[in-house]
Amino acid sequence: MNEVRNTMSTGPKDPFEAALADLLIPLAQAMVARGVTIGTATEALKKALVTAAVDASDPPPNDSRVSALTGLHRKDVKRLRAEETEAPEKRSCSAAALVIGYWATAPEYQDKSNQPRDLFRKSADRQPGFDDLVKQTRIDMAPGTVLQTLLDQKLVVKQENGTYRLLTQAFVPTAGSAEQVAAYRATLSAHLAAATHNLLADDETPRHFDRAVRYSHLTAESVEELRDISAQKAQVLLQDINAKARQLQDRDQDGNQNGRFVVGAYILPKLPPNKEG
Structure with missing residues (x-):
């Protein structure tokens, strides 16, 4: 066995566990489309768990502590901590x-x-x-x-x-x-x-x-109208932030430049099914 089994919890179920499947569905769709198998996915999850356990601990934990936090076998923990991802x-x-x-x-x-x-x-x-x-x-x-x-x-x-x-x-x-x-x-x-x-x-x-803004019960025409106006406004915002960030980075070239900043936008239109025909 590669994983250490945790004892069964008798407390109420964490709602995050129910949310996890929904969170993973889009990733699973991309995995299936690109031919990523469960073995590859499991290895990636193990690596992520080890990284999260190490990042969450100060000072850095030993392999036994990471194993206890993640449920992974110590052999896996040791191997994964030694790997470098490029x-x-x-x-x-x-x-x-x-x-x-x-x-x-x-x-x-x-x-x-x-x-x-x-x-x-x-x-x-x-x-x-x-x-x-x-x-x-x-x-x-x-x-x-x-x-x-x-x-x-x-x-x-x-x-x-x-x-x-x-x-x-x-x-x-x-x-x-x-x-x-x-x-x-x-x-x-x-x-x-x-x-x-x-x-x-x-x-x-x-x-x-x-x-995020979420609306349902819309016609296809309304969805398209919202998509167009959202894309236009988001593009203007991102271009403005991009220009300002470039100016600030030029200004900061003589200072401590360890800070990072990310701003993004996404639009997810879902058209109603076509019931004609």
Whole structure:
């Protein structure tokens, strides 16, 4: 047996246990679609439990303590704690999004009509080039690697005169790509982390902003109207925050830059079934 069985609880059932299945259904849908089996999922869950147990303890717990907290065998705990997970796709996704954000908002990369201007790889005519843009974002990746990611994702195109043109102001990776998986991972993990903080926070702990508007009994036309207006307003908000965040990061370059900030938006329209025919 790989897991340690806990004694049966005689207290009331935690409502979180009932919520867990619903929370996992969207992940299960993605797993089935991408051919992820129970073995792979179990290994990922074990790794997550070990990480959570270690993060929740100060000082760091020994393997026996982690085993007691998670129900995992000590052999699994020891093995999982020794593993290091690398995520190059996540790094390239974050780097590409940051570069697009700078390109779309920084004044030195705008043309006379306040649109992202075409860039050469190197600076020309006293104007910074793409390599300067990557350096300004201070990401730990080579400019050529970031550029190739943007080209592969069809977010940037090379012009006949040798310049590169930004085609979008948002990083929307190609469907099914490694970068889309990385974006899926980054977006959902951030939202889930905020919601989990709020779930576990005591009365003295400030909670993160996490709100949603939900309506039912709508026609398909009303759902589409709400989708359109929500998308427009959310895009404006995100672009405004992106521009402000870029300005603040430039201002903070001489200070302690360990702070991180994430803001997101999602829209989930569910059209009523078509009963015609």
